[in-house]
Amino acid sequence: MTTTQIFARRARLEHGWAANATLRVENGRISQIVRDSAPAAEARRVDTLLPALGNLHSHAFQRAMAGMTERRRAGQDSFWTWRTLMYAFLERITPEQVEVIAAQVYLEMLEAGYASVGEFHYLHHQPDGTPFADLAEMSGRIAAAADRTGIGLTLLPVLYTYGAAGQQPVAGGQRRFANDPERYARLVEAAKAATVPLPADTVVGIAPHSLRATAPDELAATVATHPDGPVHIHIAEQTAEIDQIEGWLGSRPVAWLLDNQPVDSRWCLIHATHMIPEETEGAARSGAVAGLCPITEANLGDGIFDGPRYLAAGGAFGVGSDSNVRIALGEELRMLEYSQRLRDRARNVLVPGEGSVGETLYLGAATGGATALGRDAGSIREGALADLVAIDTSDPTLCTLTDGQLLDGLCFAAGDRVVTDVWSAGRHVVSGGRHPRRDEIRAAYARAVSDLLTG
Numbered sequence: 361m362t363t364t365q366i367f368a369r370r371a372r373l374e375h376g377w378a379a380n381a382t383l384r385v386e387n388g389r390i391s392q393i394v395r396d397s398a399p400a401a402e403a404r405r406v407d408t409l410l411p412a413l414g415n416l417h418s419h420a421f422q423r424a425m426a427g428m429t430e431r432r433r434a435g436q437d438s439f440w441t442w443r444t445l446m447y448a449f450l451e452r453i454t455p456e457q458v459e460v461i462a463a464q465v466y467l468e469m470l471e472a473g474y475a476s477v478g479e480f481h482y483l484h485h486q487p488d489g490t491p492f493a494d495l496a497e498m499s500g501r502i503a504a505a506a507d508r509t510g511i512g513l514t515l516l517p518v519l520y521t522y523g524a525a526g527q528q529p530v531a532g533g534q535r536r537f538a539n540d541p542e543r544y545a546r547l548v549e550a551a552k553a554a555t556v557p558l559p560a561d562t563v564v565g566i567a568p569h570s571l572r573a574t575a576p577d578e579l580a581a582t583v584a585t586h587p588d589g590p591v592h593i594h595i596a597e598q599t600a601e602i603d604q605i606e607g608w609l610g611s612r613p614v615a616w617l618l619d620n621q622p623v624d625s626r627w628c629l630i631h632a633t634h635m636i637p638e639e640t641e642g643a644a645r646s647g648a649v650a651g652l653c654p655i656t657e658a659n660l661g662d663g664i665f666d667g668p669r670y671l672a673a674g675g676a677f678g679v680g681s682d683s684n685v686r687i688a689l690g691e692e693l694r695m696l697e698y699s700q701r702l703r704d705r706a707r708n709v710l711v712p713g714e715g716s717v718g719e720t721l722y723l724g725a726a727t728g729g730a731t732a733l734g735r736d737a738g739s740i741r742e743g744a745l746a747d748l749v750a751i752d753t754s755d756p757t758l759c760t761l762t763d764g765q766l767l768d769g770l771c772f773a774a775g776d777r778v779v780t781d782v783w784s785a786g787r788h789v790v791s792g793g794r795h796p797r798r799d800e801i802r803a804a805y806a807r808a809v810s811d812l813l814t815g
Contacts, residue, residue: 362387364786367399368409368750370763372723374741377763381409385746388561388785393742404788406750406781408766410722411739412475413689414512414729414747417592417630417651417680420462420502421483424809425449426685447533451487455501457808458483462505464805467795468687469511472776475747475784476512478680478733480567480592480630482520482537484547489535495543496550503555506562508797510789512747513558514733516567516592517551519544519582525572525604537569541578545585561745561785563734565590571605571613576620583621590626590734592651593617596639597631597662614639623648628678628732633663640666644675649732654695656682664699667710671720678729693721693771718768737785750781 364385371381373393382403384392399405425446453461462479469477479502485491494500499517506513520537521544523530530538539547552564566586568574570593574582583591596602596613605613614635617623623646630651632643643650652665660683670677679692697717700709711720723739730738730747737747753759757774758766770778782790789795 362786364788365400365403366409366748366783367397367403367405369407370753371409371740372411372767374739383409383740383746383748385783385786388559388746388787390740390742390744390746393740404781408751408753409740410749410751411726411737412473412747412749412782412784413722413726414476414478414514414678414733414735414737415469415474415680416478416628416649416678416729416732417653417682418465418469418477418479419482419683420465420479420505421453421458422446423465423684423687424453424457424461424812425683450483450533450536452812453483454812455492455497457812458498459501459505460804460808462502463508463801465684465687466505466509466511467798467801469681470509470782470784470789470795471779471793471798472687472689473749473751473779473782474511474689475737475749475782475789476514476733476735477506478514478516478590478592478628479506480516480518482518482567482569484517484539485536487536489530489538491543494550495547496554499547499551500554503558503562507558509795509801510784510787512561512733512735512745512784513555514563514565514590514735515551515555516565516590517544517548518567518569519578520569520573521578522573522575525601525608527575541582544582548586559785559787561735563589565592565734567592570594570601571609571616572601576609579621590628590732592628592630592732595629595632596634597657599634599663602634612636612639614643618642618646625649625676625731630680631657631662633657633665635666637666637669640669640675641673644670644673647676649728650675650677651680651732652677652696653680653682654692654699655686655688658695658699659683659685664703665696667696667700668704671710671712676728676731677724678732679725688776690771690774690776693725697721697771716764716768718766718771721771722767746783746786748781748783749779751778752780753778
């Protein structure tokens, strides 16, 4: 049995703040919390301890494109022109490069304060669409990157059968994604086998890419074949996508999904951006988690989520870094609130009734992210996974704040530099603000991306 003690001068427990809290962690879970305690000699001492968030939506390989798509070309750039560039990028990337890039991404997530990640993994095959000898070759690379960094992994192999709404054939870069449902079922089983060497908190779910990349009968069969674990789906990122689905299926994508699938807390609706009021309220009532990626959604010009209506209806949400153009936990939450303020020309929008916006954002994303990733985490309580982050509140951005203001300061004033320690299911993966393998992983990343761009 692996046992660790953590002493925090202040901790945000499940039901509020506690001073001088000692946590006992056994085999990755919090076995005991003692308030108003004295630190044991062997305890790891930290300033302020919080539940660590899960990053619920990542395409790790896209990190290597950061900064390469911000040059305007003739005509109007959009999500769709960005996607064309991304597909071209896929023509060259190798399994070895995918593993190295993912390790860098996961290191950055951990140092930003995330303890886990949902890897929405659709890069399965060789550039011409031919499967590797090991169908789960690429899934194994993601698993190896997670193992190397210690991040908690929810691997979400993607079902991508068609190139566009109406069962259009895949083309170009999409060939590396494509599987029919039968081969996809084998891929999921192979991905589970590839993750066996990882820690026990590892989860494998499923991810029908989108309604446009599958078909109603195939989606239903896939969901029925996998009755347990997370189900993630891109749902309403672009207005053009909504028009295509409505023209094909006769209903907007969120409305169609709610009417035709058993949507509940297993489901994560990624980019639930363009919803009409009935869809927003229906999605909230379903128990599904809205998977929001504010930095990427801003970068791609997607649109703005209807946060006030969704929260008023009791909706659950979490955040992800998606394209990984920038990995910054506080900035995701800040962007989420600031987008609402710009749209509504108001302040302190994302809090039902009255109260702290920072607490609503941070604690809501912690619990919603854990639900979406299938992790028994999201709050500091006995029995939960020890997904924890420690911050230094002596930083000038936080040093004058009360307990009730601290999460506001973390979301709206502080940067990731305030993160001192991170535990993922009890694994101490960041200490003194650094991952222990930072230099090694960064050097390998620089070499891999240089080879990718010049090879």
